[in-house]
Amino acid sequence: MEGIGNRLHAARTCWGLSLREVEERSARLARDWGNGGYRISASWLNRVESGNGSLSATKLIVLAAIYNLRPEEMLGLCPAVQPYLLHPDESLSPNSSVLLADGPLDADARIWLPESLVSNPPPDETTLLPYQEGLPNQYRRGIIGRRDRNLEPMIPAGSYVLIDTRKRAIASRKEWNHEFDRPIYFLLTRHGYVSGFCELDKGSDWLTLVPHALSHETSKRWRYKQEIEVVGTVAAICVRRVA
Numbered sequence: 001m002e003g004i005g006n007r008l009h010a011a012r013t014c015w016g017l018s019l020r021e022v023e024e025r026s027a028r029l030a031r032d033w034g035n036g037g038y039r040i041s042a043s044w045l046n047r048v049e050s051g052n053g054s055l056s057a058t059k060l061i062v063l064a065a066i067y068n069l070r071p072e073e074m075l076g077l078c079p080a081v082q083p084y085l086l087h088p089d090e091s092l093s094p095n096s097s098v099l100l101a102d103g104p105l106d107a108d109a110r111i112w113l114p115e116s117l118v119s120n121p122p123p124d125e126t127t128l129l130p131y132q133e134g135l136p137n138q139y140r141r142g143i144i145g146r147r148d149r150n151l152e153p154m155i156p157a158g159s160y161v162l163i164d165t166r167k168r169a170i171a172s173r174k175e176w177n178h179e180f181d182r183p184i185y186f187l188l189t190r191h192g193y194v195s196g197f198c199e200l201d202k203g204s205d206w207l208t209l210v211p212h213a214l215s216h217e218t219s220k221r222w223r224y225k226q227e228i229e230v231v232g233t234v235a236a237i238c239v240r241r242v243a
Contacts, residue, residue, distance in 0.1 A: 004048070004055055005048050005049040005050060005051045005053075006049070006051075008045075008048060008049050008055075008063060009049040011063075011067040011069060012045075012049075012067065014067075015066075015067060015068075017066075018042075019042035019043075019045055019046055020042050022040060022042065022045055022063075022066060023039075023040055023041055023042040023045070025066050026038060026039050026040035026062050026066065027039050029062055029065060029066070030062075037058055038058065038059075038061075038062045040059055040062055040063070121158070122143070122144070122145060122146050122157040122158030122240065123143060123145045123146070124145050124146050124147055125145040125146075125147060125148070125192050125193070126142065126143065126144050126145040126147075126148040126186075126192065126193040126194055126195055127142060127143050127145065127193060128140060128141075128142045128163075128186070128188075128193055128231065129141045129142060129143060138164060138165050138166045139162055139163065139164060139165070139235070140162075140163045140165055140231070140232065141160060141161070141162055141163065142160070142161045142163055142186050142193065142195070142231075143158065143159070143160055143161070144156070144157055144158065144159045144160075144161065144195060145157060146158075148193075148194055148195060148196075149211075149215055149216065149217050150194065150195065150196035150197075150209060150210075150211045150212065150215055150217050151184065151195065151196055151197075151211070151212045151215065152212065152214070152215050152216075152217075153212070153214055153215075154179070154212050154214075155184075155195070155237060155239060156239065156240055157240070158240035159237060159238060159239045159240045160237070160238040160240075161184075161186060161195065161234045161236070161237050161238075162234065162235045162236040162237075162238075163186045163231055163232040163233070163234055163235065164232050164233050164234075164235040165231060165232035166232070167183075167232055167233035167235075168230040168231075168232055168233070169230075170183075170185070170198050170199070170200045170207065170230070171183045179197075179212070179213070182197055183197075183198075183233050183234075184196065184197065184233065184234040184237075185197075185198045185230055185231075185232070185233055185234065186230075186231045186232055186233075186234060187207075187209070187228055187229065187230055187231060188228070188229045188231055189222060189227060189228045189229075190227060193231070194209060195234065196209045196210060196211060196212075197209070197210040197211075197212070198210065198230075200224060204224055205223065205224060206221050206222070206223060206224060207221060207222055207223075207224040207228050208220070208221040209221065209222075
């Protein structure tokens with residue numbers, strides 16, 4: 001296995017990761033996969049890159065996920081591994097921008113960022129899309145319709161949103177500092193879906209949909225949990241930039 005250390009060092013350098021950062025990311029994978037054996041120490045990786053350590057198949061799988069490489073791309077002799085599905089709130093993001101060509105991150109991007117985002121015209125109404133295989137169970141996707149202009153120009157029509165259905169409580173004013181920090185909610189009314197900022201009155205009887213400051217829409221309100229239901233909080237946004 002001559003040259004493995006050099007290739008691993010080149011892959012890590014390409015991502016701009018330090019030995020300690022690889023250790024931290026492997027610890028997260030070990031926790032998510034429920035196996036402490038997936039954890040990689042900085043000192044061990046340093047020895048492997050220097051040609052003074054052995055490389056097991058288990059460690060290879062972890063490094064493949066962290067570096068967005070299939071094992072055979074590094075070694076040319078291992079079978080492909082199943083891509084690790086990244087959660088949007090726990091993504092093993094690189095330290096610098098990367099153009100995706102293949103590998104686990106590219107596979108994940110095809111789930112989070114569908115090609116239909118720019119190939120299909122925006123629908124008239126905001127829509128909750130059917131559950132897509134490959135997404136974690138708590139997430140759903142929606143698309144903002146032409147008539148749902150509550151968050152323009154921040155979120156234009158045709159944008160995709162990823163919805164965390166576990167987070168349905170309306171945040172108080174103390175829980176956010178500015179509009180980019182303010183939670184965005186995906187909601188169901190008797191007339192369809194809407195998305196936007198929300199406020200609850202003191203008695204939690206009325207929910208008000210608050211438009212963006214630059215939107216031409218006006219505030220609207222419904223009886224909370226009677227006329228409107230919170231589907232979840234928007235966790236990620238794919239903004240459409242073409243007409």
